[in-house]
Amino acid sequence: MPFLKFVEVGRVAYLAGGPSEGKLAVIVDIINGTSALIDGPCSGVPRQEYKFSNMHLTKFTVKIHNGQHSKFVKKAWNDANISEKWEASNWAKNIEARAKRASLTDYDRFKLGKAKQARNRIITQAFLRLRAKAKKAKAGESK
CATH class of the missing domain: 1.20.5 (Single alpha-helices involved in coiled-coils or other helix-helix interfaces)
Structure with missing residues (x-):
């Protein structure tokens, strides 16, 4: 089966580790083979370098260019309705259910x-x- 999710500029990633764990961010630039520059203006993630080992790629992408400024990333995020699509995905529902079970x-x-x-x-x-x-x-x- 071919790969469907690639590391690319504009790919939305779920941050599974590090200081912004549990949030979504967009890959703005690829620094090297192990890390990327990410930005999440709509999810509260500041622009920073992040390791690929601490992020999971989602099926969502936004149309941005390499190294785009935060205001353009935010506009592309809102145009693509990423927040609504994420909330409707099974992945987000499973994370929410797991958190609910843990709080019992x-x-x-x-x-x-x-x-x-x-x-x-x-x-x-x-x-x-x-x-x-x-x-x-x-x-x-x-x-």
Whole structure:
């Protein structure tokens, strides 16, 4: 399968490590094989050098030129609706769900477990009823 996400000027990256962890930024310039100049004027990331090992490339890109100023990066970000697209992505939803699970207390986890047990009990009972009906129908056809 070919690569679909390349390190390029205008690529939006999720910052997984370092001082701006958990935010989005745009690659403005490629410095060398291990780092890039990034800028995130809409997400609160200052223009800085960032290592590729601390960022994950997203599928989103903005149309900017090499070394573009922050105000043009911000305009391109808003024109491409990156914030809205990111919030709608499964990646962002999974990050939010993980944070929500991490913030649960012991009692919340207990209540969640009991709710899952009740849901599974209802599903199992419905399945068993349908299976019994199917067996009766099959037994009636074979006679």
